[in-house]
Amino acid sequence: xxxxxxxxxxxxxxxxxEKGIQGLTxxxxxxxxxxxxxxxxxxxxxxxSILVAILENFKNFTxxxxxxxxxxxxxxLDKIFMIYRAYYNKFTETPSLVSVIFSDEIFKNxxxxxxxxxxxxxxxxxxxxxxxxxxxxxxxxxxxxxNKQIALIIMGAMRLLVKKWETSAYAFDLKKEGxxxxxxxxxxxxx
Amino acid sequence: xxxxxxxxxxxxxxxxxEKGIQGLTxxxxxxxxxxxxxxxxxxxxxxxSILVAILENFKNFTxxxxxxxxxxxxxxLDKIFMIYRAYYNKFTETPSLVSVIFSDEIFKNxxxxxxxxxxxxxxxxxxxxxxxxxxxxxxxxxxxxxNKQIALIIMGAMRLLVKKWETSAYAFDLKKEGxxxxxxxxxxxxx
DNA sequence: TTTTGGTTAGTGATTATTAACTAACTTAGT
DNA sequence: ACTAAGTTAGTTAATAATCACTAACCAAAA
Numbered sequence: 001x002x003x004x005x006x007x008x009x010x011x012x013x014x015x016x017x018e019k020g021i022q023g024l025t026x027x028x029x030x031x032x033x034x035x036x037x038x039x040x041x042x043x044x045x046x047x048x049s050i051l052v053a054i055l056e057n058f059k060n061f062t063x064x065x066x067x068x069x070x071x072x073x074x075x076x077l078d079k080i081f082m083i084y085r086a087y088y089n090k091f092t093e094t095p096s097l098v099s100v101i102f103s104d105e106i107f108k109n110x111x112x113x114x115x116x117x118x119x120x121x122x123x124x125x126x127x128x129x130x131x132x133x134x135x136x137x138x139x140x141x142x143x144x145x146x147n148k149q150i151a152l153i154i155m156g157a158m159r160l161l162v163k164k165w166e167t168s169a170y171a172f173d174l175k176k177e178g179x180x181x182x183x184x185x186x187x188x189x190x191x
Numbered sequence: 192x193x194x195x196x197x198x199x200x201x202x203x204x205x206x207x208x209e210k211g212i213q214g215l216t217x218x219x220x221x222x223x224x225x226x227x228x229x230x231x232x233x234x235x236x237x238x239x240s241i242l243v244a245i246l247e248n249f250k251n252f253t254x255x256x257x258x259x260x261x262x263x264x265x266x267x268l269d270k271i272f273m274i275y276r277a278y279y280n281k282f283t284e285t286p287s288l289v290s291v292i293f294s295d296e297i298f299k300n301x302x303x304x305x306x307x308x309x310x311x312x313x314x315x316x317x318x319x320x321x322x323x324x325x326x327x328x329x330x331x332x333x334x335x336x337x338n339k340q341i342a343l344i345i346m347g348a349m350r351l352l353v354k355k356w357e358t359s360a361y362a363f364d365l366k367k368e369g370x371x372x373x374x375x376x377x378x379x380x381x382x
Numbered sequence: 383t384t385t386t387g388g389t390t391a392g393t394g395a396t397t398a399t400t401a402a403c404t405a406a407c408t409t410a411g412t
Numbered sequence: 413a414c415t416a417a418g419t420t421a422g423t424t425a426a427t428a429a430t431c432a433c434t435a436a437c438c439a440a441a442a
Contacts, residue, residue, distance in 0.1 A: 152352060
């Protein structure tokens with residue numbers, strides 16, 4: 001990834017966040033980084049490959065944090081909190097990323113892309129499920145509810161909080177509200 | 192709403208579900224209902240007004256069920272379940288609606304539209320919050336967690352379940368899984 | 383001297399939308 | 413009952429604008 005490629009990717013994310021996928025045109029993109037339209041093609045072979053790069057970028061992020069957190073010797077609830085925090089930090093750093101990652105709409109046009117985002121979501125789900133299962137075995141998390149249901153609740157709440165943060169135009173402190181939410185979830189699921 | 196207008200709206204929802212907002216073109220739409228492109232304009236003055244009609248349609252649905260359910264003399268948990276069920280029924284009836292309603296991406300291009308969908312979400316949130324508050328007063332729902340956090344958890348889980356149902360190409364029984372989820376949430380939030 | 387990263391000018395395809403026209407049906411006046 | 417006028421819902425043909433993308437050229441850096 002060259003500097004210019006990163007610049008293009010960031011501008012693309014920004015554009016999607018502002019105007020939706022229909023706002024991501026080569027014209028808008030080139031205007032944003034102050035070059036002419038054909039200059040974009042010196043750095044990406046097509047518009048789709050820009051979207052692929054964005055997705056690949058985020059995939060790297062999730063792979064890194066999940067492998068790092070899973071390997072640690074912490075309690076299940078602590079692991080969940082660490083994942084929460086990692087996401088909130090990332091989104092606080094790059095708010096416009098939310099619009100891209102939490103919207104499969106964007107990738108619906110291209111089958112290749114929609115598969116990619118679906119696998120991202122399911123990988124995340126599996127991670128949460130396995131952490132919860134462990135927590136249940138260790139009698140840290142309540143056992144009367146299926147781990148899949150708990151994972152659904154945890155992921156769903158986080159996603160909605162982030163989505164609300166986005167629609168509020170990032171008006172509140174995501175990290176702070178995220179911590180509040182985690183405490184509520186902790187109270188609810190721990191044994 | 193004439194019959195033709197309804198036909199157009201349904202075709203539009205279908206198209207969005209299949210190919211995303213970028214698949215919703217007047218050409219595709221006219222092909223779907225087997226008329227020429229200009230014929231569409233005999234029934235809607237613009238493409239945007241079709242989206243407005245879809246949103247208005249769903250707004251009517253939510254307004255109807257919420258006024259109906261809120262007026263009943265039921266426990267808070269029962270009310271929540273009835274809301275859940277009403278949504279699941281609606282989505283089971285018109286699966287493609289999910290892609291439209293749960294995707295603000297689609298309406299991001301137009302400020303008027305994005306405001307509409309945001310107000311839909313916040314109206315829903317307020318409804319859940321007030322029901323939960325009542326349930327807390329009646330000592331039916333646990334009091335140690337803020338009603339806003341509980342609303343976030345309830346709505347978030349439902350949204351994610353529906354979203355998963357969509358990405359699975361409606362592969363499982365939404366009503367059945369919805370009931371399972373409700374039972375889990377019930378166990379978690381009741382006093 | 384070759385490579386890198388830009389430019390100008392243009393491609394064909396597609397976009398939403400409009401103009402002009404028409405057949406079929408409805409309504410009102412005689 | 414019959415005709416005239418108007419409405420409805422479609423058509424063909426065309427509009428300007430925009431889309432992603434390309435060819436050919438150029439200057440500066442390696």
